[in-house]
Amino acid sequence: MSDATKARKAALRKKLIELAEAQIAAEGLSSLRARGLAKEAGCAVGAIYTHFTDLDALVLEVNGRTFRRLGSSVAASVAAAADQPPRDRLIAMSHAYLHFAAEHAFLWRALFDVEMSADGPVPQWYLDALGGLFSYIAAPLAELFPDMPEHELDLLTRALFSSVHGIVLLGLEKRISGVPLAQIEQMIAQVLSRVQ
Known part of the structure; x- marks a missing residue:
């Protein structure tokens, strides 16, 4: 060629x-x-x-670009809150996640709308990007719970991500909460401030 x-x-x-x-x-x-x-x-x-191979493979390429931008947004929030206590850093990165989702709603939704499972043919870069996002959450949690075993810390990280993601998803779709963006921020802060 x-x-x-x-x-x-x-x-x-x-x-x-x-x-x-x-x-x-x-x-x-x-x-x-x-x-x-x-x-x-x-x-x-x-x-x-x-x-x-199919449109899903093309969408995964688009998702890769979206994940990189989302990761940059969360990383910037972590850097800006570097001198804050762990809970405040969790709240800052969650707000960055919310604002990214609100500003790029369809692209953000596409991250989760392509059917994949952890035991299926998921590209390594996708798992790495998700792992990177989880590592931002895990770092302040490790400070809050220094004696927590790694497998429990991983589970807590995923639970907090799922909680924030659910609040963002339902809030942006104006489902259960039906509140303005600022109140979604407040809901996230209320949940995360109780992490002890």
């Missing part, structure tokens, strides 16, 4: 990821269709499948 052909293939792959990301960001994951994507990219539908 010539360098020019490799460059064209790489450019099309990148374009497909960017177009899919824009479509998901604008209208949600359910709006992504191979035919529409191919038309917008100026390629045949089959060309999509020379780069990705």
